[in-house]
Amino acid sequence: MSVETFLRDYWQKKPLLIRNAFPDFEPPVSADELAGLACEDDVESRLVLQNAGGTNWELENGPFSDERFSSLPASHWTLLVQAVDHWVPEANALLEQFRFIPSWRIDDLMISYATKGGGVGPHYDNYDVFLIQASGQRRWEIGGIFGEDSPRRDDTPVMILPEWDAQETFILNPGDMLYVPPRLGHNGTAESDNCMTYSVGFRAPSHADILRQFTDYVGEQLKSETRYSDPDLTLQSSPGQILQTDIEKVRSIMTTYLNEPDLLENWFGEYMTEQKYPEQSGPSEDAELYAVEVLTEYLEDGGLLYRSEGSRFAYREKQDGGAVLFVNGIACEISPDSVDFARALCDLPAISAIDVPTREAQEVVTELYNMEALYGEE
Numbered sequence: 001m002s003v004e005t006f007l008r009d010y011w012q013k014k015p016l017l018i019r020n021a022f023p024d025f026e027p028p029v030s031a032d033e034l035a036g037l038a039c040e041d042d043v044e045s046r047l048v049l050q051n052a053g054g055t056n057w058e059l060e061n062g063p064f065s066d067e068r069f070s071s072l073p074a075s076h077w078t079l080l081v082q083a084v085d086h087w088v089p090e091a092n093a094l095l096e097q098f099r100f101i102p103s104w105r106i107d108d109l110m111i112s113y114a115t116k117g118g119g120v121g122p123h124y125d126n127y128d129v130f131l132i133q134a135s136g137q138r139r140w141e142i143g144g145i146f147g148e149d150s151p152r153r154d155d156t157p158v159m160i161l162p163e164w165d166a167q168e169t170f171i172l173n174p175g176d177m178l179y180v181p182p183r184l185g186h187n188g189t190a191e192s193d194n195c196m197t198y199s200v201g202f203r204a205p206s207h208a209d210i211l212r213q214f215t216d217y218v219g220e221q222l223k224s225e226t227r228y229s230d231p232d233l234t235l236q237s238s239p240g241q242i243l244q245t246d247i248e249k250v251r252s253i254m255t256t257y258l259n260e261p262d263l264l265e266n267w268f269g270e271y272m273t274e275q276k277y278p279e280q281s282g283p284s285e286d287a288e289l290y291a292v293e294v295l296t297e298y299l300e301d302g303g304l305l306y307r308s309e310g311s312r313f314a315y316r317e318k319q320d321g322g323a324v325l326f327v328n329g330i331a332c333e334i335s336p337d338s339v340d341f342a343r344a345l346c347d348l349p350a351i352s353a354i355d356v357p358t359r360e361a362q363e364v365v366t367e368l369y370n371m372e373a374l375y376g377e378e
Helices: 003-009 031-038 066-070 089-098 207-219 244-259 263-272 292-300 336-347 359-370
Strands: 016-018 045-050 057-061 077-081 106-114 129-135 138-145 168-172 177-180 184-190 195-202 305-307 313-317 323-327 330-334 374-376
Touching (some): 031 077, 089 106, 089 195, 168 177, 207 263, 263 330, 292 359, 313 336, 330 336, 330 359
Antiparallel strands (some): 077 106, 106 195, 129 177, 305 374, 313 323, 323 330
């Protein structure tokens, strides 16, 4: 199946099972390494335990200790570790396989490890997800479209759908992949021990978040003196009435900012490249800062620069032929002479000297390197 066919017929429309999507798949993260990550303070992790009948559920949040893992029961539990791509370069490289979707839409790679019978129950997500079976076997049931008004159990620490009627069932083996569109109910259960599933999730901000974030962004740039005004006010027969002309003034306030050149465009680029864990980013106070000449010499000697795991890059082209580069929620104007550089920086797995031909590009690369959004080969 071509990417074009998938996007046309399946993306956000219906599920798709792809057998042997990753032939001879070698998981870049082992079960022990996953448990080690779950013991780290900076890593988001969860344990979900259930009884054999699937009637009682417990949720624990990490970080965990070695002793906690050694005390777990023999079956019916799941370890979930979020954003593994932020910490393991080989896991981050797996996301390159999904760049047929705009990269600013990719959220992270979550890995789950389950013992036999383990799962998180029937549920739905508000975003697209690709489920890659890395080891062991998992039974996936899918069926029904759900939303906020759908019944859900209120006696469990995780969101579980109490009314579950599977319409299709698949057993996934290592290398198989299941695509699940938003709001489609699904339920995964480990059919064996050592069941590892890689979940590639996508960002899908709600309309509520988009409106709140944009209005906050605009509001932060306005002076308190910028207010509703009505110098053309005339006497009206009913002082309690809100006239349509008043509403149109308010509507005009809204549309003015929506139509202001570059305002919405730059906000969206900054918003969609904000890091998942911004508190973990940036150089330390004693980090060494490199000069443009030093980094340029490194590139000219054959060195490569890579996007740091957890960093987000995007760009947009402008009508004047230039571009705006967005990195980790920061916008940077790019002249027409360096647009190809911005495109290479966002699209290629690594950039070399040939991709950084202008002084402007060299300065931008140096700044990104010093803020640890880029790194070189050791």
